[in-house]
Amino acid sequence: MATAGDLYVSSYMPYTCACPPSRIHVLAEPKPLYCESSPTSVIGGRALLTKYGYPSERLLRLAEPKKFLPAFLEKRARESPEWPVSLAAQNYNPSKRILELAQPKGLHPDFVPPREVPAQISSFAIKASASARIQKLAEPLVKELTCCTRHNAPGSVISMVSRSPRKVVASPRTIELAKPRQLPSNFKPPRDAEWPVSEAAKRAVATPRLLELSQPTSRFRMGLTALNPDAFRVKEAALKAVCSQRLHELAQPVRR
Template sequence: MAADVGVRGKPLYSLDKEDEEGEFERIRQSGRERLMELSRPKDIKIGYFTNVGPNVMWGTQEMLWPLNPNIQKASERVEQLATPKKDFSTVDSKGRPLFLYSCGRPSQIWDAPPRTQQEASQRVQLLANPKAFHSGYKEDRSQFFYSCGRNSPIWTVTQGAKSAGERPRTNQLATHRNPVREFQPARQIETIIPGPALSASASERLQTLATPKNRSEGPFRDPKWPVTPAAKNASAKARSQELARPKGTTDGYMLPKDEMWPISKAAKRATASGRVGELSKPVVRASMDHVQFNPDAFVVKETALKGVIPKRVFDLANPSSR
């Protein structure tokens, strides 16, 4: 479906080429050849004279120029550098799998080499002895009661503690804390109505206030009523005419232009001059594919290849001795 811009910015849609040609023919016959010309889409300005070199698609791995087969042969040093690095993501440097160090697995007991399988020295045996308790330490109760996963023990209460009497201090500590003075208990959800309120009867005053307002059913006044001849023949006073006068505009005020104004036939049939046609021609520029491409970007000049490093540059290139 082709879409062209018509009069007042409205698009002209056509289903096929014949309908489009018919639409343009109708516009041309109506004297709007200039509008038909402006409604056509802009053409691409890349021609054969701006297309320099091969058609390059940037971002691909294709070479611009064919390479020499001798250059494609890699040396031993290049092959050594091209060797991929060894993957240590699954095993360590000694070839042991890394899952042995993962969370939740027991510690691995490695096999000791034969040269280390010998008796421990006297110093190692001394360091391996556990730390002894203090000489004055007395174990009051078994330690397994406080170990992880065991219940708290039930202590045996003496008969004297069971038959002990109450003390004023104990009763004071056992008393619960009183609420603040501003504390109000929660109210009941349902409001309890007393019996006299349920059996009460409305007074005469309440009956009067509960009576609805009486409104007459008619007849009402007609929306149109006759006007007297004196009111019809009355004339406005000078003061009323002065107040009824609309506010005037300021000096230099101009009325707004209409949204549409007629176009003269001379303007419709006008043709562009030679100078205007020359200025309307677009500037032809090279495409971005060839502007950014420079085949001599990595070419070294012959004078640079035959150049000699000055003595000053050679002295500055030497590392500083410390």
Template sequence: MATLKKLAQPKPNRLKYPDRHSVYWLDQMPPEKTGSITKIELTPRWSELCRSKTFYSQVTISPEWEVSDAALRAVPSDHLRTLALPHAPAVGWQPERSLLTRLNRGTQTAVPTARVCQLAQPKRRPIRENYGPKSKPLPLTHIPYKASAHIELLATPKHDHPKFQGQRSVCWPVSRAARNCSANQRLLELCGPKNRKALFEEYDPYVVSRAARSASPSPRIQQLCLPLPRKCTSN
């Protein structure tokens, strides 16, 4: 009887506890914790690291400092003495040359040759028009040169072809036959544009004409329609 009474009781509504601690459906709510909260104790090292650093804005260092007795009595080793020696310059090293060099007597009394005087003269170049101060262009001295026979042969202009008629004039006379000719009915039919309906007028461009449906292929077309023998497989 106790089991029947227990089963006959309605199930409790657990939705009235929206802040339940578990995502699973529980028959009973979990017991509330009444104990104290866990406390964390910092080690001495952690406490030291948590302290704020002290910054010194003004650091005054005296230019004179005391030298220790050990440094005063220190004796340098042979390797240290070797490193303390100054490096000797290279074998071919020469000191920097001064800007104002003295000229020897031979250079001061030297006489230039005709070739040196010719090279010392400035180059003469023609002055272009409307460029710089207005002055007459200086004539250039051309070196006489004679072309070879092959260059003269290549420089000869080519003659026109015997059948060359030249450029056609824009206006040319029209023959009398062309002016008096009259087009026949077939030519007028071919010259006229084809009358076709637009797409919005129920025009179907994919309709096959009656002549195309009743046409019979020629022997040549039938021959071209056959597959290649090398691509045919025998069953």
């Protein structure tokens, strides 16, 4: 009959003298960088993939970048996001204030960068042997594809279509309702953030009324600088006032 001490020794022995299995070595390998080492990631050369073979024509067409519409290219003011800088802007001499504002914001003097956390692995963990339960939990989870099914399950997204709906001919009313909604006749697309200014607007002279309306709204300051020290001063006439009998009566607290 095995005693408690024998069970303790037998359960402790695999963690002291056994070596890690091949599964632990496989999980300990770093993930390879396919973008640098794999030569089969090029789609244009029609290279043979590992699992899926050659990409189809549909995948190659979807992999192409989206092209601009001709109407957009005609209305675009510039051909690229970069535009030439004028000589006046290149030879401009910035002031001290602009140079001061151009300096990047420095770090706080009390800022401490994040420290690296050293991961120290004990010798027991290095020599440990994974049990059958741990190896079972280390296996990848295999999920069933539930988005496409042949049965009309309540949770299915795509189901098989019978032959009778395929042979249905749409009526004129259905075709009319299937058309997308058209834009109104007076619809105007959003204007670009940058548009040319006319010469008349550049030479325009503002009227006195426009100058008056362009002035910012003046509001009273509410800070300590606008504090009125005489706000709570009592007038001399109020100090010499005599309270009437009615005021004495109204000044009495309400008794409950």
